[in-house]
Amino acid sequence: MKRTTLLQTMVMLSTILGATQVMAAEKTADVYLLTNNANEHGIGQKIGTITFKDTKKGLEIKPDLHGLPPGQHGFHIHQNPACEGGEKDNHWEAGLAAGPHLDPEHTNMHLGPYKHGHLGDLPFLMVQKNGKVVEKLLAPHLSVAKIEGHSLIIHEHGDNYSDLPQPLGGGGPRIACGVVK
Secondary structure, eight states, rough: OOOOHHHHHHHHHHHHHHHHHHOOOEEEEEEEEOOSOGTTTTEEEEEEEEEEEEEETTTEEEEOOOOSSSSOOEEEEEEESSOOEETTTEEEEGGGOSSSSSSTTTOOOOTTTTTSSSBBBBOOOEEESOOOOOOOOOEETTTTHHHTEEEEEESSSSSOSSSSSSSGGGOOSEEEEEOOO
């Protein structure tokens, strides 16, 4: 049986510790209200940040937001790293540049964060009466590496994690956006 030298043991420990550091990856996104003002490219005031951190159970999402309407809001990772609005079907659409939900496996299904539909499906945000969001969330199928370089969108309405009776959970218009950097 081969004996392990002290140097080999140190290299193995370094590799293990390096993997632990990868598990602790962390990124943030500044979040901005979206507007219907084309002169501002549809991006309004900053309303806070969201921190994303890898854990053994998935992606921990720690919002620190203010200035949102109280209640439940759909929350998703979108394909493109952009938040600007644009023209669609002859009318302005806030956050249009973010593109569709992140769906690299082309499932074309909105099933929520705990099933295997769009990868970008996140738990809904619950905004307190004072307009703040501080409750941590967990997305078990995601990691920092999977969302880096994509946008996040907060929708006007809640999310029922289904495409019925309305597509994409009924979240409606996009009201806030950030890019995970």
